[in-house]
Amino acid sequence: GAVVSQHPSRVICKSGTSVKIECRSLDFQATTMFWYRQFPKKSLMLMATSNEGSKATYEQGVEKDKFLINHASLTLSTLTVTSAHPEDSSFYICSARASGRAWEQYFGPGTRLTVT
Amino acid sequence: DQQVKQNSPSLSVQEGRISILNCDYTNSMFDYFLWYKKYPAEGPTFLISISSIKDKNEDGRFTVFLNKSAKHLSLHIVPSQPGDSAVYFCAARRMQGGSEKLVFGKGTKLTVNP
Numbered sequence: 001g002a003v004v005s006q007h008p009s010r011v012i013c014k015s016g017t018s019v020k021i022e023c024r025s026l027d028f029q030a031t032t033m034f035w036y037r038q039f040p041k042k043s044l045m046l047m048a049t050s051n052e053g054s055k056a057t058y059e060q061g062v063e064k065d066k067f068l069i070n071h072a073s074l075t076l077s078t079l080t081v082t083s084a085h086p087e088d089s090s091f092y093i094c095s096a097r098a099s100g101r102a103w104e105q106y107f108g109p110g111t112r113l114t115v116t
Numbered sequence: 117d118q119q120v121k122q123n124s125p126s127l128s129v130q131e132g133r134i135s136i137l138n139c140d141y142t143n144s145m146f147d148y149f150l151w152y153k154k155y156p157a158e159g160p161t162f163l164i165s166i167s168s169i170k171d172k173n174e175d176g177r178f179t180v181f182l183n184k185s186a187k188h189l190s191l192h193i194v195p196s197q198p199g200d201s202a203v204y205f206c207a208a209r210r211m212q213g214g215s216e217k218l219v220f221g222k223g224t225k226l227t228v229n230p
Contacts, residue, residue, distance in 0.1 A: 004159065036220075041125075043118065044160075044205065044220040057215070093159060105218070107152075107159025 003027055004096050006108035013084055014116055021079045021111045023094035029074035030096035034105060035067075038091040050077055084115040119143045120208050122221035130229050135193040137224050139206030142187065146208035146219075151180060151191045154203045154223070163204075164191070196228045 003026040013019050023033060035047045048064075050056035050071035058064045066088075068080040077096075081088055091112055095105035121140045129135045141149070147168045152160035166173040166180045166189065173180050179192045193200055206221040 009157075041222065043120070043222045046217060046219075049215060049217075057213075095159070104162070107161070109157055109159050 002106040004030075004094065004106045004108040006094055006111050008111060009109060010112045010114075012114045012116060015085055016083055018080055018082045019084055019113060021081075021092055021094075021113075023077045023079070023096065023108050025075045025096040025098075025106070028096075028098050028106075030077075030098060031074065032097045033071055033077040034095045034097070035069060035077075035079050036093045036095070038093065038110075044093065047079075081113065084113070086115045089113055089115045118221075119146075120206055120219050120221040122206050122224050124224050125222070126225040126227070128227045128229060129196050131198055132195045135191075135196045135200065135226055135228065137191040137193075137204050137206070137226065139189050139191075139221055140187055141189075141208050143208070143210065143219075144187075145210045147211070148209040149180070149182060149189050150207045150209070150218070151178075152205040152207060152220075153200075154205060160205055193226075196226075198228045198230050201226055201228050 005024045007022045033050050036044045038044045047062045048056045048058045050069050052071050052074050056069035071077040091110050093110040095107040097105045119142050150165040151163040153163050154160040164175050164178050164180050166182050171182050182189045203223045203225045205223045207218045
């Protein structure tokens with residue numbers, strides 16, 4: 001159990017376009033979802049925390065108008081990278097938590113975004 | 117400012133021997149430390165955790181040691197198996213603004229050779 005899926009797994013887009021990444025908890029209801037970003041040879045960095053039905057909380061330095069997060073249901077959160085630029089190219093990974101402690105997060109497989 | 121550091125990007129050991137993965141941290145406010153394992157094309161999965169008030173936690177072949185004075189923790193895998201080959205992330209939890217946050221290291225790629 002506790003499976004989290006992400007779609008798409010890979011996406012290539014042109015500079016200036018927007019890209020939406022979906023994160024779904026398949027067999028549990030996720031009250032909280034997290035979005036992380038990982039640059040090559042760098043750590044997983046938390047971008048934002050979203051609770052179902054409320055606005056996401058963004059980490060310092062993450063532009064909320066650029067990275068739009070929607071957590072409209074208990075099984076789905078979306079991250080939209082708006083007006084993407086090559087420097088947004090990265091590995092984006094989501095995780096979902098039903099309740100309990102921070103490490104009881106179940107991670108998706110990640111999405112590789114390349115902006116040309 | 118990298119608060120959780122894994123200085124070894126890779127480690128190679130023989131099957132049956134001990135694997136020791138190391139992690140250092142700088143923030144004294146962390147109250148739990150965790151290890152995650154990640155296979156290619158999959159998300160990280162939780163492996164083991166330790167509270168900052170403990171110095172050891174064991175779960176089967178996996179043991180995590182915490183040296184709070186040195187701000188250092190390590191994960192021991194004994195005996196190592198080829199299926200343990202993966203990237204291991206060290207993470208630390210802190211409370212901020214009433215919510216929990218995990219801070220990750222860069223990961224160490226473990227290869228267990230048959």
